[in-house]
Amino acid sequence: MRGRYGLKSRTRSLAVSSILASLYAVLVVTLAPFSFLPFQVRVADALLPLSIVFGIPAAYGLSIGCAVANYAGGLMLFGGASIIDVTGGAIANFLACYLAWLIGRQGGVKRRFVASLVQTAVITLIVGSYLWVLVGMPGTYDIFGLELPGLFAVIVGVAIGSVIAINVLGFALEEAVRRTLYVTDK
Numbered sequence: 001m002r003g004r005y006g007l008k009s010r011t012r013s014l015a016v017s018s019i020l021a022s023l024y025a026v027l028v029v030t031l032a033p034f035s036f037l038p039f040q041v042r043v044a045d046a047l048l049p050l051s052i053v054f055g056i057p058a059a060y061g062l063s064i065g066c067a068v069a070n071y072a073g074g075l076m077l078f079g080g081a082s083i084i085d086v087t088g089g090a091i092a093n094f095l096a097c098y099l100a101w102l103i104g105r106q107g108g109v110k111r112r113f114v115a116s117l118v119q120t121a122v123i124t125l126i127v128g129s130y131l132w133v134l135v136g137m138p139g140t141y142d143i144f145g146l147e148l149p150g151l152f153a154v155i156v157g158v159a160i161g162s163v164i165a166i167n168v169l170g171f172a173l174e175e176a177v178r179r180t181l182y183v184t185d186k
Contacts, residue, residue, distance in 0.1 A: 016054045017061035020047055024065025029072050036073055038131050039157035044069065045123065045165035049116045049174035051097035052104035053183055059097035066093040084130050092126035108185050109175070116171045120162040128155035 027044035028035045035042045044065070051058035067090040074081030096119040104115030132154040141153035148156060177183075 013057040016057040017064070020050065020054070020058055020061030021065035021068065023047060024062050025068040025072065028066075028069035029076065032073050032077060035069070036077055038128075038135055038154040039161070041161040041164050043165055043169070045162060046169035046173055048093065048097055048119050048123075048166055049100065049104075049112075049170040050177060051101045052112050052115055052174055053178055053181070055101050055105070056098070059094050059101065062097055063090040063094040066090045082134055084134060088126060088130045092123050095126070096122040106185075112174065113167075113171060116167050116174070119170075120159065120166045123162050123166070124155055124159040128158040131158065 024044045024047055027047075028042060031043050034040060035044065047062060047065075051062065067086050070085045070089045071081040074085060099122060100115035100119045103118060104112040129151070132151045135154070140147045140149055142148075
């Protein structure tokens with residue numbers, strides 16, 4: 001093994017990417033009724049905070065998993081996949097994971113929680129914006145008794161699901177994995 005980027009390191013990175021890509025895709029496709037459309041709780045997004053622990057390999061894996069899941073889900077549910085959903089979701093996942101890794105890799109639990117909030121914001125804004133275009137939701141929608149314009153309604157719908165998946169489930173998962181692997185704060 002040569003230095004820090006030897007065979008062992010590359011093998012571990014590939015394994016992390018592959019496992020997370022597979023888990024993400026399987027969770028999205030298995031839970032398809034909850035994983036698509038403007039009002040969604042994408043349970044697979046609970047894996048996103050793991051990028052704080054596993055770094056860039058997790059970002060790659062979760063992006064690839066999202067692309068595969070959005071392609072497969074589009075075929076299953078809508079009879080065809082949208083290139084906007086396949087690429088937009090993958091880019092959103094990569095950006096969210098990369099930013100969370102930058103923010104949360106050093107520091108304590110508060111910093112890691114802020115990193116998961118950044119993930120929620122990135123996913124909400126990117127996915128909410130392109131879903132509004134794809135689904136074509138003009139007009140206003142009643143959400144919890146509030147009349148909201150189409151774009152804002154979609155963003156609120158994605159935000160609610162993202163808070164549940166990323167900040168509640170995902171942050172708890174990240175902290176549990178961190179403790180299990182004995183990862184210490186830097």
